[in-house]
Amino acid sequence: MKITLITPYYHPPARGNAVTARRIERQLRAAGHAVTVHSLDAAPAEDILRRITADPPDLIHALHAYLGGAGVAREAGRATGIPYLITLTGSDVYEALEDTRRRDTLAVLRDAAAVAAFHKCVRCRVLDHHPSLAETMAVIPQGVELPGEEFDWGNERFDRGEFVFFLPAGLRPVKNAAFALGPLAELHREEPRVRFLLAGPVLDREYGAATLEAIDCHPFARYLGEVGRDAIGALFRRADAVINSSTFEGGMANSVLEALAFGKPVLASYIDGNRSVVKEGTTGFLFRGEREFLDRARDLLRNPALGRRLGEQGRELVRERFSPGREAEAYLELYRRITGA
Known part of the structure; x- marks a missing residue:
């Protein structure tokens, strides 16, 4: 499968959306799928939209309903007819759905082929206010990968019972x-x-x-x-x-x-x-x-x-x-359902 992944952040890799995007990217590639990542901290939405239109994938997967969805995924879907999936990552639910971005965020969610939340508490929060989204909303827990340990402690020492x-x-x-x-x-x-x-x-x-x-x-x-x-x-x-x-x-x-x-x-x-x-x-x-x-x-x-x-x-x-492999397989199952592959 050919997948385009859109993330608000990829650099620095310490940000939550970057950690999630990099993990999903690695797992999908390990499973043999072609993944192209477009990050909004590296290129403007207009450039990303042009690249997607020039080389269409089978599916668009965007992190964050407002940042990744309203800015790129929904427009790309409308321009190409390619289905898109949204993963809710936090501030889209707890801020963007509550402030002046509400209308655009809701439009993204309503037009999405599927919407994934990390936990049922987020799904319930969205459906309490927008029950019409029930058929498209799925729960896919995050996986976890251990980060590296090459830290230079310098003068910091914690070896005296601290x-x-x-x-x-x-x-x-x-x-x-x-x-x-x-x-x-x-x-x-x-x-x-x-x-x-x-x-x-x-x-x-x-x-x-x-x-x-x-x-x-x-x-x-x-x-x-x-x-x-x-x-x-x-x-x-x-x-x-x-x-x-x-x-x-x-x-x-x-x-x-x-x-x-x-x-x-x-x-x-x-x-x-x-x-x-x-x-x-x-x-x-x-x-x-x-x-x-x-x-x-x-x-x-x-x-x-x-x-x-x-x-x-x-x-x-x-x-x-919370294994990364289980997370990736859940997304792949959702991808297959969306695309009919």
């Missing part, structure tokens, strides 16, 4: 990266071995500046900048617990799945996306505010056996439910 909380996230408001500083500062006063590491690109300049300024006020915290996919695995492996403090996720965050795959307990905000994979007291903890975060962080700090148990159960969950 307890490391790690937050992998791009610096933008939805990731709420500065949230953990307050409760972790209190925990650090109780236990000086507490450390906080934040890694990810600055995606919102104003929010990034405010976050880095806040980190500078806390000696136990470090911002490591943007860490490539070939290196960030070392941070997961060294972490004692992994944080996700997002205000929303598109069903499940790649970083949460990766933390579980590395056998790390997850401390995550109580949102749909995190609840879809983090099971309270089984693979991690969910918090509704600073007090719950502090209490659960303290539990992990003072009970190493608890963290090990949660981590092992998380690793087993990923093995059973």
Whole structure:
């Protein structure tokens, strides 16, 4: 099958859409299919549309209903008659369907041959407001691939019993990266071995500046900048617990799945996306505010056996439910249904 994959981001590879696009691309190619990737951070929509029209695929698969769908997939489908599939990735559901982009986003979803969500909670959220999409909506959980571990620690050393909380996230408001500083500062006063590491690109300049300024006020915290996919695995492996403090996720965050795959307990905000994979007291903890975060962080700090148990159960969950091969086969089944191949 000849597939065109459209993604809002492919560079840098640390962004969620880029991680998802690269994983799907690799799996489809490994299964023997021809895949062309067009990224909106590398070329304008008009150029991508011309390329698709000049060399039509059997199917167009776009990540993000508004960015990948409204900008390219829907127009390409209308120009060529090629069916397109949309994978909902987060801000299309939790922002674009709620603001001035709503009309364009809905048009994309209504014209799509199929719409995939990472979890049933996202499907239900969409169908609660737009039940007419029920026949085209499918649930395909994300797969997870472990990132590389070639990280240069430089002067950073954590070999004296430090307890490391790690937050992998791009610096933008939805990731709420500065949230953990307050409760972790209190925990650090109780236990000086507490450390906080934040890694990810600055995606919102104003929010990034405010976050880095806040980190500078806390000696136990470090911002490591943007860490490539070939290196960030070392941070997961060294972490004692992994944080996700997002205000929303598109069903499940790649970083949460990766933390579980590395056998790390997850401390995550109580949102749909995190609840879809983090099971309270089984693979991690969910918090509704600073007090719950502090209490659960303290539990992990003072009970190493608890963290090990949660981590092992998380690793087993990923093995059973979130393999990249299973994800790719689910998409291929959907592709075949759409194209009749």
